[in-house]
Amino acid sequence: MMNDEERGSRVSYKALYRVWRPQKLEDISGQTHITKTLQNALVQEKFSHAYLFTGPRGTGKTSAAKIIARAINCEKAPVREPCNECRACRGILDGTVVDVVEMDAASNNGVDEIRYIRDNVMAAPRDLRYKVYIIDEVHMLSTGAFNALLKTLEEPPKHAIFILATTEPHKIPLTIVSRCQRFDFKRISPSDLVARMTYILEREGWKAEEEALHLIARTAEGGMRDALSLLDQAISFAEETITVDDVLAITGTVSERFLRKVATALKERDSVSAITFVHEAIQNGKDPLQFIEDLMYYFRDVLLYKTSPSLDKVFHRATNDEDFQQFAEEIEEAWVYEVIHALNQYQQQMKTTPHRKVFLEMAFIHICKQEKSPSSQVVEALERKIEQLEKKLLAQNDAPSSPTTADRARAKPEKTARARPTQAPVLREEKARLQGLLDEASKQDLEWIVERWNQIRQEVKKKSVPAHAWLSDSQPVVSDGKRVLLAFQNDMHRNMVEKKFRPLIQEAMTVVCGQPVEFLTTLAPHWEKLKQAYKERHASDDTPREESDPVVEEAVKLFGSEIVEVIEDK
Amino acid sequence: MWHQLKEEQPVVMRMLEKSIEKNRLAHAYVFEGEAGTPKKEVALVLAQSQFCSELNGVVPCGMCAECRRIEHGNHPDVLMIDPDGATIKKHQVEELQKQFSYKSMEARLQVYIVNEADKMTASAANSILKFLEDPESPTLAILLTENTQFILETILSRSQKLSFSPPSLSTRIALYEEKGTKEIAPLLARLSNPFREKDLLDMSDWIVQGRSLVIQLVQEVEKKSPQVLFTLQEKWLAHFKDREELELGLDLLLFWYRDCLAVKHGQADLAYPDQETLLKNMALQLSESAIAMRMQQVLEAKRWLLAHVNSQLLMERLLLRLQEGL
Numbered sequence: 055m056m057n058d059e060e061r062g063s064r065v066s067y068k069a070l071y072r073v074w075r076p077q078k079l080e081d082i083s084g085q086t087h088i089t090k091t092l093q094n095a096l097v098q099e100k101f102s103h104a105y106l107f108t109g110p111r112g113t114g115k116t117s118a119a120k121i122i123a124r125a126i127n128c129e130k131a132p133v134r135e136p137c138n139e140c141r142a143c144r145g146i147l148d149g150t151v152v153d154v155v156e157m158d159a160a161s162n163n164g165v166d167e168i169r170y171i172r173d174n175v176m177a178a179p180r181d182l183r184y185k186v187y188i189i190d191e192v193h194m195l196s197t198g199a200f201n202a203l204l205k206t207l208e209e210p211p212k213h214a215i216f217i218l219a220t221t222e223p224h225k226i227p228l229t230i231v232s233r234c235q236r237f238d239f240k241r242i243s244p245s246d247l248v249a250r251m252t253y254i255l256e257r258e259g260w261k262a263e264e265e266a267l268h269l270i271a272r273t274a275e276g277g278m279r280d281a282l283s284l285l286d287q288a289i290s291f292a293e294e295t296i297t298v299d300d301v302l303a304i305t306g307t308v309s310e311r312f313l314r315k316v317a318t319a320l321k322e323r324d325s326v327s328a329i330t331f332v333h334e335a336i337q338n339g340k341d342p343l344q345f346i347e348d349l350m351y352y353f354r355d356v357l358l359y360k361t362s363p364s365l366d367k368v369f370h371r372a373t374n375d376e377d378f379q380q381f382a383e384e385i386e387e388a389w390v391y392e393v394i395h396a397l398n399q400y401q402q403q404m405k406t407t408p409h410r411k412v413f414l415e416m417a418f419i420h421i422c423k424q425e426k427s428p429s430s431q432v433v434e435a436l437e438r439k440i441e442q443l444e445k446k447l448l449a450q451n452d453a454p455s456s457p458t459t460a461d462r463a464r465a466k467p468e469k470t471a472r473a474r475p476t477q478a479p480v481l482r483e484e485k486a487r488l489q490g491l492l493d494e495a496s497k498q499d500l501e502w503i504v505e506r507w508n509q510i511r512q513e514v515k516k517k518s519v520p521a522h523a524w525l526s527d528s529q530p531v532v533s534d535g536k537r538v539l540l541a542f543q544n545d546m547h548r549n550m551v552e553k554k555f556r557p558l559i560q561e562a563m564t565v566v567c568g569q570p571v572e573f574l575t576t577l578a579p580h581w582e583k584l585k586q587a588y589k590e591r592h593a594s595d596d597t598p599r600e601e602s603d604p605v606v607e608e609a610v611k612l613f614g615s616e617i618v619e620v621i622e623d624k
Numbered sequence: 625m626w627h628q629l630k631e632e633q634p635v636v637m638r639m640l641e642k643s644i645e646k647n648r649l650a651h652a653y654v655f656e657g658e659a660g661t662p663k664k665e666v667a668l669v670l671a672q673s674q675f676c677s678e679l680n681g682v683v684p685c686g687m688c689a690e691c692r693r694i695e696h697g698n699h700p701d702v703l704m705i706d707p708d709g710a711t712i713k714k715h716q717v718e719e720l721q722k723q724f725s726y727k728s729m730e731a732r733l734q735v736y737i738v739n740e741a742d743k744m745t746a747s748a749a750n751s752i753l754k755f756l757e758d759p760e761s762p763t764l765a766i767l768l769t770e771n772t773q774f775i776l777e778t779i780l781s782r783s784q785k786l787s788f789s790p791p792s793l794s795t796r797i798a799l800y801e802e803k804g805t806k807e808i809a810p811l812l813a814r815l816s817n818p819f820r821e822k823d824l825l826d827m828s829d830w831i832v833q834g835r836s837l838v839i840q841l842v843q844e845v846e847k848k849s850p851q852v853l854f855t856l857q858e859k860w861l862a863h864f865k866d867r868e869e870l871e872l873g874l875d876l877l878l879f880w881y882r883d884c885l886a887v888k889h890g891q892a893d894l895a896y897p898d899q900e901t902l903l904k905n906m907a908l909q910l911s912e913s914a915i916a917m918r919m920q921q922v923l924e925a926k927r928w929l930l931a932h933v934n935s936q937l938l939m940e941r942l943l944l945r946l947q948e949g950l
Binding site for chain 1 (some may be wrong): 638717
């Protein structure tokens, strides 16, 4: 066959989709509803004088038209399939026969070209039994051209048939459509695509991972030509066997594993790692737009799974394995809706801007910062009530608990007045507290409190503007989730906060954080030293050095070596 | 040239090299990548690799007559189509088809490169379809575009798509630093691409000034100072005069808030690396969603700008909104 010759020639390599263009109706994948009808029509010689083939790209419209042209002219007709061997079939395949005209309607869309057809169609065929006019991309004909075609299309001479093919049937005038037998080609299902690709690979002697083919099929979105183009590219790219990674590299999509990682981060409201992942993906040359779409499809699959686990045949990105099931079951359905909605919104905006990465990041932050609850109004109302209750409670508690606060307030000035070893009892308590805090503190806790810090300040401001002013001198520097250490630049500010505003600030923190958080105060330079000492101690944990007096060590840690003066008892 | 491009676009060049080695070069490619990625350059060396008389493996020499003619656009079998005005018209495609219906002048292969292929009119795009799928003689088509979304699906399905990755930020920064713009190198690298001729190096003084304006402006915004409107009037609008300049100014502003976010997340690659203390302070004051909201405001302002909104009103609105935010 001609294909073999061409495949043999080194000079002109031909794309797979051209080499493997179906030569028989039965080779056309996934369109049995059409091929059966046509085969029967051919055998019974009851074919129409005008066909309209519509459907998305790469579903076999032009191929079917070409096959029909051969089948009705085949010397062995009536047949179900063209033989592709007789003089007529070969002539049509070579393009040496003048009676089969394949016209590109996009380039020849004027009235003049249609008039030419109209004048020519009257003449009897030269070599064959039927004249066949294949008008491809017929939606591009001008209105005048369509109308010029109408009469010919309705009553052509017995020896002529028309086959119109288009991807955009809505652009065809109804008067044309009503004169044709219309066939709608469907998108080809992934399994059909995989079957055809496997067949071709076998014939060509290449190998591919099963999963890689599925990935190609999913990306092709029902177009055989898309699938074969991708396969072509994958064959060129791959070393021996076509692997999933090869396909991912070509299509610019990310792996399912990666999508899961990002989705999990979103689920856990962990915007930092979600954004780090994005950074990573873009660094690897992935397109943000493609990425956000993949993610949308992933969540769509989650939603489908939640609707019914048996819908996994229409999954787009996800495979229905155990990890996925577990992931899907842990998610709230309402949240998935919101995520898809948000992603979709940001994707729309993304298309018009060069700062795609920024949009992606914002989308993630937006999703992570969403409230978990479905109807926020109800929750807000409840929150307000709880707040009021808390205030009452705090007011009651204040009276008995004030001594402790006062104690601490008294302790502070002493400490700040350059502590001496003589003030041991009060100090030791403070020291132990800070030490405990440092040991239990974690970065997450600090981030947690820092995230709310602004809100806390706003809350304080609502109650007392001076308190807010005094407080703005400080920064939260370390926290273990229950306690937080505030470092002040100025001693006076610290004293004011400690003496006058402690209950007020304490309350604001409780309100914002949703749980009681205690705060301790220190001065920024002290904190620096404390941190340094803590780090040194941790660094030296591995290599134990000579042991010194624990009390002295603690004191040094707390106040720095310049301040602490060690006087031996003896 | 080939090797230089290979460094810049490893994936694309590897793909092409392998295709040539295996004699599996497709008949139609779509090169897709941001402005500034070397799409045209790759298209030309690819053409050279098909004609060069002194090929070194797959690498064209770049010196022989064939290579030089292609480089200068004089080769009779390598045609280039550029948009005629705003779009690529149908008659351009028809001319191309006519040219290609003659046998090739010298070699067996004919190459055409369509620049900004997304700008083809609907009829031009449809006209090229059949020609792309079933050319009569051996043909290599290369369509270049910044945006595949505006290209017909039917064209895409007939060709192999190669995506060009933008050059990584760090390479760009390094290149600008080499060119002696230490302070604003990270900013320049974000705004433009040093590999291409259209970069902002000539404007570096202007950007240095713009940069300090941004820093002043954000500080005033975050302090909720009413002074900000005067700064806008006296300095900002005097500096960022026309629409394009204002767009750059908004970009600078956007990068500032982006940095705030980066600092909050403990990331290192900042556009304003020397302002880390200030950024840290600001990041502490603002919650993550507050920063995100500010970025959104800036981006929205950029969109309005594209719609030719009065620039003073636009900026005033933006600043007031930024100040209102929590």
